[in-house]
Amino acid sequence: MKVFTNRALPEKVFQKLQDDGIIVTEWLGQRELTPDEFITYAQEADGIMLMAGMKITADILQQCKNLKVVSLHSVGYDNIDIDAATKLGIAIGHTPDVLSKATADAAFLLMLATSRKAFFHHKRALKGEWKSYGDTNELLGIDIEGKTLGVFGLGSIGYEMAKRSKNAFGMDILYHNRSTNEKAEKELGAKKVSFDELLSQSDIISVHANLTPETKEVFNASAFAKMKPNAIFVNVARGGIHNETDLKAALDNKTIWGAGLDVTNPEPMPIDNPLLNMPNVSVLPHIGSAVKETRDAMMELVVANLLAGLKGEQLPKCVNP
Ligand code: DGY
Numbered sequence: 001m002k003v004f005t006n007r008a009l010p011e012k013v014f015q016k017l018q019d020d021g022i023i024v025t026e027w028l029g030q031r032e033l034t035p036d037e038f039i040t041y042a043q044e045a046d047g048i049m050l051m052a053g054m055k056i057t058a059d060i061l062q063q064c065k066n067l068k069v070v071s072l073h074s075v076g077y078d079n080i081d082i083d084a085a086t087k088l089g090i091a092i093g094h095t096p097d098v099l100s101k102a103t104a105d106a107a108f109l110l111m112l113a114t115s116r117k118a119f120f121h122h123k124r125a126l127k128g129e130w131k132s133y134g135d136t137n138e139l140l141g142i143d144i145e146g147k148t149l150g151v152f153g154l155g156s157i158g159y160e161m162a163k164r165s166k167n168a169f170g171m172d173i174l175y176h177n178r179s180t181n182e183k184a185e186k187e188l189g190a191k192k193v194s195f196d197e198l199l200s201q202s203d204i205i206s207v208h209a210n211l212t213p214e215t216k217e218v219f220n221a222s223a224f225a226k227m228k229p230n231a232i233f234v235n236v237a238r239g240g241i242h243n244e245t246d247l248k249a250a251l252d253n254k255t256i257w258g259a260g261l262d263v264t265n266p267e268p269m270p271i272d273n274p275l276l277n278m279p280n281v282s283v284l285p286h287i288g289s290a291v292k293e294t295r296d297a298m299m300e301l302v303v304a305n306l307l308a309g310l311k312g313e314q315l316p317k318c319v320n321p
Pocket of ligand 1: 052053073074075076077099237288289
């Protein structure tokens with residue numbers, strides 16, 4: 001069996017696959033492959049281990065004639081054409097649950113950092129702008145305690161964010177989701193609301209939904225206009241769920257108070273993006289799951305999904321319907 005991966009694998013994982021008789025080809029470059037380059041490397045592969053970022057279209061899948069499984073190193077699968085894969089009989093695996101706590105920690109960090117303009121103050125300290133106590137009077141933060149958190153997409157990551165916010169700051173929890181999350185309602189007193197209610201009643205909105213045609217740019221000018229002027233918008237899911245131009249305008253016009261982003265549109269965020277220099281905006285380079293223990297657990301699941309797919313067995317965590 002042949003496997004292609006678009007990032008270097010940990011030595012232990014590479015060795016294990018080789019010991020199983022699998023021929024592994026790694027792309028060791030730092031940049032993303034172009035679709036043509038990807039096809040050149042992957043066209044003979046029985047399996048692909050895909051680290052986040054690369055877009056896998058129906059065309060790419062069709063040209064990989066031996067492909068049985070694509071094992072994603074992410075919970076999100078918006079970068080791959082699932083319908084085409086299913087029609088071609090290609091199993092798609094992903095890594096839910098094991099990264100929920102780490103990703104919720106990133107959302108919590110962004111909420112708190114934004115509320116205190118922490119990244120901006122850190123930059124001031126670096127630039128020698130810390131002159132005296134009190135020189136921050138023009139750059140005050142806002143409290144989080146007792147405020148209302150609105151969770152957009154209350155699955156496993158949204159639940160962990162709600163739990164942290166409830167336990168640490170006694171926040172009231174609202175959520176907008178297709179299905180009712182009984183666990184969150186029972187344990188955290190979470191209340192399911194319409195999208196408009198979420199917008200108008202939340203002090204912090206934290207996005208944890210998948211990127212789909214329904215959620216694409218749902219946070220746009222019209223949504224920001226319905227939010228509170230002191231609201232903070234946090235997104236650790238996918239940058240495509242917000243419209244970045246509208247977000248910038250909402251911050252400039254003080255329609256909302258601040259934003260914390262672990263995901264942007266495009267990624268990487270260009271360094272001349274003015275959002276990077278706004279005191280009330282915190283930007284992280286898509287590091288939601290970037291914790292040693294979490295990444296190890298993700299890789300374990302990536303390998304389990306890959307091996308099951310190569311054997312034609314049901315994947316432990318399968319995306320295809
Ligand atoms: C995920 O697991 O979906 C992370 O956002 C990495 O893409």
